[in-house]
Amino acid sequence: MSDLKKIKEEFLEKLKGGLNLSEINEIKSNLFGKNGLISSQFKKIGSIAESERKKFASDLNIIKDELQDLIDRKMDEIQNAEINEKLEKEKIDITLPERTFVRGRIHPVSQTIDEISSIFSEIGFSVEEGPDVENEYNNFTALNTPDNHPARDMHDTFYLDEKKEKLLRTHTSPVQIRTMLKDNPPFKIIAPGRTYRSDSDQTHAPMFHQVEGLHIDKDINMGHLKGCLNYFIKEFFEIDKIKMRFRPSHFPFTEPSAEVDIGYKIKDGKIIIGEGDQWLEILGCGMVHPNVLKNVKVDPKKFQGYAFGIGIDRLAMLKYGINDLRAFFDCDYRWLNHFGFDPLDVPTNYRGLSR
Numbered sequence: 295m296s297d298l299k300k301i302k303e304e305f306l307e308k309l310k311g312g313l314n315l316s317e318i319n320e321i322k323s324n325l326f327g328k329n330g331l332i333s334s335q336f337k338k339i340g341s342i343a344e345s346e347r348k349k350f351a352s353d354l355n356i357i358k359d360e361l362q363d364l365i366d367r368k369m370d371e372i373q374n375a376e377i378n379e380k381l382e383k384e385k386i387d388i389t390l391p392e393r394t395f396v397r398g399r400i401h402p403v404s405q406t407i408d409e410i411s412s413i414f415s416e417i418g419f420s421v422e423e424g425p426d427v428e429n430e431y432n433n434f435t436a437l438n439t440p441d442n443h444p445a446r447d448m449h450d451t452f453y454l455d456e457k458k459e460k461l462l463r464t465h466t467s468p469v470q471i472r473t474m475l476k477d478n479p480p481f482k483i484i485a486p487g488r489t490y491r492s493d494s495d496q497t498h499a500p501m502f503h504q505v506e507g508l509h510i511d512k513d514i515n516m517g518h519l520k521g522c523l524n525y526f527i528k529e530f531f532e533i534d535k536i537k538m539r540f541r542p543s544h545f546p547f548t549e550p551s552a553e554v555d556i557g558y559k560i561k562d563g564k565i566i567i568g569e570g571d572q573w574l575e576i577l578g579c580g581m582v583h584p585n586v587l588k589n590v591k592v593d594p595k596k597f598q599g600y601a602f603g604i605g606i607d608r609l610a611m612l613k614y615g616i617n618d619l620r621a622f623f624d625c626d627y628r629w630l631n632h633f634g635f636d637p638l639d640v641p642t643n644y645r646g647l648s649r
């Protein structure tokens with residue numbers, strides 16, 4: 295058998311096997327590669343006797359085309375088979391049920407902060423924030439509460455170092471100091487945020503929330519304070535007839551000072567606001583002490599005003615009928631599903647604390 299015939303026979307034999315793409319590529323390069331069987335035959339043409347050369351060359355070309363053609367067809371076949379197999383495997387099953395997705399709920403405290411901020415922003419208050427880790431000066435001294443002042447004992451403070459210079463802020467009042475130090479009067483701000491005291495029972499948690507209010511301008515008096523808080527309470531509880539009382543009190547940073555209670559009753563285990571003869575303290579307030587203004591380089595002869603600090607968690611408990619403050623921070627998913635809010639219902643003009 296001539297060389298050419300042998301090459302062709304062998305090739306046809308190999309082609310019968312179930313080949314994959316890399317095997318067929320190998321066969322291709324064995325034939326047509328630089329030193330492949332067919333390529334070597336071409337190199338031989340010059341050394342063949344003239345009488346046979348023409349026929350040899352023509353036979354060689356025919357075989358070359360034939361083999362080339364068979365290889366191309368085989369490659370197409372393999373590629374098509376691979377694509378079909380892929381299509382078969384990756385078929386989308388449209389009968390599968392869709393994936394469920396769960397929309398989160400807004401925590402009642404976050405919702406309440408958004409509501410409070412929204413109400414105050416409508417009467418011209420802007421929102422300030424301060425850090426949870428405060429220094430002793432901003433939390434106490436600048437607020438007219440020097441070392442050894444008895445009021446310091448009333449705040450069961452978490453100190454962070456032995457020298458008692460760093461602490462977890464016990465109230466949001468240090469944001470008053472920060473705000474007045476960085477700007478010039480007038481000031482009209484609220485500052486919602488987390489606060490900390492070593493305390494835990496049904497109405498106290500070691501971490502809780504307050505919103506501070508501060509309004510300093512020329513000729514601000516206690517009437518403005520009362521009007522502002524009255525407006526806020528009515529808006530917040532969405533009740534016109536609200537029972538509210540100012541009780542004389544003492545804070546080192548305000549003079550005179552008051553605490554504000556709102557009236558409620560419990561009927562069939564539910565809290566009803568604005569009726570009954572039970573009182574719940576919800577905030578402390580007063581006219582900013584001249585010493586505080588002096589500490590932040592504001593002239594108390596020219597400027598004065600009021601401040602207040604509202605317990606946010608207490609307001610949320612009252613408004614949404616939640617009896618135990620500690621449940622707020624238990625992270626019980628079932629509780630959150632029940633008391634939480636739809637994210638699409640949150641007031642849109644203010645988007646809450648950075649959280």
Ligand code: PHE
Binds near residue numbers: 545548580601604
């Ligand atoms: N910071 C006070 C507290 O936490 C509340 C308060 C704020 C009172 C502002 C007066 C003025 O008890």
